[in-house]
Each structure stands twice: as structure tokens, then as C-alpha cells.
Amino acid sequence: MAVILETQEWAEQQFGTCLLGDVRRTRRLVQFAAQVAAAPDASTPGQTEKWCDLKAAYRLIDNEQVTFDAIAERHWQQTRQQPVGTRLISCDTTEVEFGATNQATGLGPLGGGFGRGFLLHSGLMIDPATEAVIGLAGQKIRYRKPAPKNESRTRRLARDRESRVWGELIDQIGPPPKGVRFVDLCDRGGDNFEVYCKLLLNRHDWVVRARDLHRIVQSQEQEMPLSCFLDSLPLAGTYELSYRSHAHGSRTAQIEVRFGRLMMPAPRQRSPWLREVGITLMSMNVVEVREVNVPAGVDPLRWVLLTSLPVTTFEEAWQVIEYYEKRPLVEEFHKALKTGCRVEDRQYETSERLEAITGLLSVTAVRLLQLRSAARETPDRAAEEVVPRHWVTVLRRLRGSRRIGTVREFYRELAGLGGHMLRKGDGEPGWITLWRGFEKLHLAVRAIDCYWTRCG
Ligand SMILES: [Mn+2]
Numbered sequence: 001m002a003v004i005l006e007t008q009e010w011a012e013q014q015f016g017t018c019l020l021g022d023v024r025r026t027r028r029l030v031q032f033a034a035q036v037a038a039a040p041d042a043s044t045p046g047q048t049e050k051w052c053d054l055k056a057a058y059r060l061i062d063n064e065q066v067t068f069d070a071i072a073e074r075h076w077q078q079t080r081q082q083p084v085g086t087r088l089i090s091c092d093t094t095e096v097e098f099g100a101t102n103q104a105t106g107l108g109p110l111g112g113g114f115g116r117g118f119l120l121h122s123g124l125m126i127d128p129a130t131e132a133v134i135g136l137a138g139q140k141i142r143y144r145k146p147a148p149k150n151e152s153r154t155r156r157l158a159r160d161r162e163s164r165v166w167g168e169l170i171d172q173i174g175p176p177p178k179g180v181r182f183v184d185l186c187d188r189g190g191d192n193f194e195v196y197c198k199l200l201l202n203r204h205d206w207v208v209r210a211r212d213l214h215r216i217v218q219s220q221e222q223e224m225p226l227s228c229f230l231d232s233l234p235l236a237g238t239y240e241l242s243y244r245s246h247a248h249g250s251r252t253a254q255i256e257v258r259f260g261r262l263m264m265p266a267p268r269q270r271s272p273w274l275r276e277v278g279i280t281l282m283s284m285n286v287v288e289v290r291e292v293n294v295p296a297g298v299d300p301l302r303w304v305l306l307t308s309l310p311v312t313t314f315e316e317a318w319q320v321i322e323y324y325e326k327r328p329l330v331e332e333f334h335k336a337l338k339t340g341c342r343v344e345d346r347q348y349e350t351s352e353r354l355e356a357i358t359g360l361l362s363v364t365a366v367r368l369l370q371l372r373s374a375a376r377e378t379p380d381r382a383a384e385e386v387v388p389r390h391w392v393t394v395l396r397r398l399r400g401s402r403r404i405g406t407v408r409e410f411y412r413e414l415a416g417l418g419g420h421m422l423r424k425g426d427g428e429p430g431w432i433t434l435w436r437g438f439e440k441l442h443l444a445v446r447a448i449d450c451y452w453t454r455c456g
Contacts, residue, residue, distance in 0.1 A: 079135035106351030
């Protein structure tokens, strides 16, 4: 259940036990994090309140013990400590690009070689029952190296490749606690035999979208391309899906669902790690979602999902599809990090400092997602159970509104404070409006605190 903490309490909970070599550094991180959370999209000078705070923040980020891992590790650990139940981990990579004019040292090439930055690979944990964002289960940063020219296949497999980051993240997250099931969700970038081995060895389940439908699979001792295997499967059920796309607006698609069990053989060319592990054949299920009767000019929907979860009935196949539909939440996280926390506008002089601030902003981006999702999850809950009580009081006064009882009413007034007109045709407030409202409210609450501390 989402509960939004005061920025100071939140910073204490997320960073209060970070090991940075000196307890004063940890105190400073907590203080800086609380300031960052109050105005996530401001520059560092805009976030800190006093000149000495700004200098201390720069000194903190510059310290060699204050790394990406050291800042975010406690958050990752707390996220992984789950009680019983199923948790989804949506994994994906994003390019964090600091712009061609950024002079920071140590960055790698990106975006066709013109941009500079690094790749950030994140595993976002989601509760499938409520769609609540729990936090980041782990993250990896990588620098792109240009591939050597005329590289042989064996050499390429032995080299440290970019796709390896999917497996590294799974190793970092490790096996789930007792009574918990982790289900990793990956797009086509994660469809790799080594990734399946890592998942198996760490006891994660998975739903991965297949990249290559020509790859050879086995079924009843026979070898065939995956696409042929799919064509041989009986129809399990159909449904209608209403969705909106940029290209075609709202439309209803007719969907057919098929599923089956297959054996996936290891690739012929195997990396040294794969040879050492010795897994040569892996059994898994496939669920195919295919649009039929496609109107002219429309790209048909087609998902081929490879999964370790049991699929023997239409209901079980449906469960796999529902899990995979939650995958885009990791892309919302990327958006929260880039638009909400403006990670790519950070002006630090070295890649190490940019990594450190990315660690802090990643945890802050999770907070932004949680702030937003609280409105959707439990709209009828009492607002004072979800956000601090005096926020409700201050917002009520600022807005001149008679009552703010529920979470829905709180968010409506918060959006109004952020500039949303709240007219019938204006639709639901976007998250940027909500954040703007939140920033204003926070400043007002802060001013009241200052007044009573000095005068009271
Ligand atoms: Mn991707």
C-alpha cells in the first residue's frame, strides 16, 4: 500500500544506513536527498537552500567512496526484502545521454556516436496485485565500447558484450527470499540463452518476449524453427482488446491466444561461461498473442512470450500476458528519471560524479512514480492515511476548498495547485502537473515549519 512520507523521513529511510566510510557523509547524503526529493527537476544549486549546503553537496558527490552502488545499494536491498507472494521485476536498458557539448571526463559514446553518456540497466519491482511500484531491485551502469572491426565469432562471444548486462543484473538481484517468487519481465533485448541460464540459477521465473522467431527449438524430439512450432499449436482462446495508438487512435483488435511447451537448445557457439555451466537444453513454455483480421495499413499485434511459468490452461496463459502488460512501467521509470529528475541535464565534471548523482536520482524517480500511483491504487482511502496530515491541511487552505477527504480529492486539489484547470474536458492530470503541485505544496509546508521554528 502506498504511503507517501515526508521528504526528510523518506531520505532517512532510503539513505540513513548507507555505508560511505564516515557517518557524517551519510548524514549529509540524507540531508541532500531530502532537498533533491523536494524539487527533483531543479539543478543542484536550485535544490540546496544555503551556500554551505551546495558546497557540501558537491564535496559529497566528489568523494570517491560516494559511488553509484554505495548510494543506491540500501534501496536495492530493502526492495528485495519482500514478504510472501509474487513480485514482478521489469528489466530494461536506457541510454543516459549528457549531450554532445558536455565536457565531463570518462563518458562513452552513445546514440550513433555523437552523444556521450552511459547505459543504465534497471530492474523495477512491481506488485502484480496492485500495480504498486515497490522500488528498484538492482541496477547496472555500462559504458559502450565500439566493437572491433573484423571480429571473429569466437572473439565476439568471449568479449564483454553489452547484452551481458541482463545476466549481470540477475546475479546482482540474486535468489528471492523464502516464500517469494520473482518473475522477471524482459523485452526482446533479454531473449538470450545465457539470460535464461542466469534466471534458472538464481531461481527467478520469467516472461521474455522472443526476439528471433527463426531460432531452432525442439518439440517431441523434433527440431524446427520457433515460427513453425507456433503455427502447429491449437487455438486456446480469443479476446478483444481495446487500445489507443499514436498512429491509429482508438481501435479494437481481435486477438488469438496459443500456448505450448518447447525445449530450447543452447546456441552452437557458446561463451566460456556457458560451456562451464554446462546447460545445453532448457524446457519452457511459449504463449503467443496474435491479432487476426487486421485492417489494411495496420501493423498487427504479435507477442511471442517465452516463460518458465506453468501454462496448461487459457487462464494460465492469460496470467502470463497480464504480467507482460506491466513491463512498460520500467519505461515510466526511465521517464521519471529523465523528465522528472532531469538526470541528463546534470553538470558534473567526471563520469564518477555523474554515476553517483544518477544513483540518488534513480531512488528519487521511484518516489515520483509512487507519488503518482498512490492516486490510482487507493483513490477512496482517507488522504490522511496516505500523505502527512499537515499536507492535507495546508493544501486545503491554499486551495480554499471545503474538504479534502479522500486520496482522489487530495490529488485533484494538488493538480489544481500545479496548474491543472480541473474542467470536465481537461482529462486526468498528468504527472508533471502533479509534481508541480507537489513542489509548491512542499515549499509552503517548509515555510510554515520555518516560521514556527523561528517564532514559536
Ligand atoms: Mn528494451
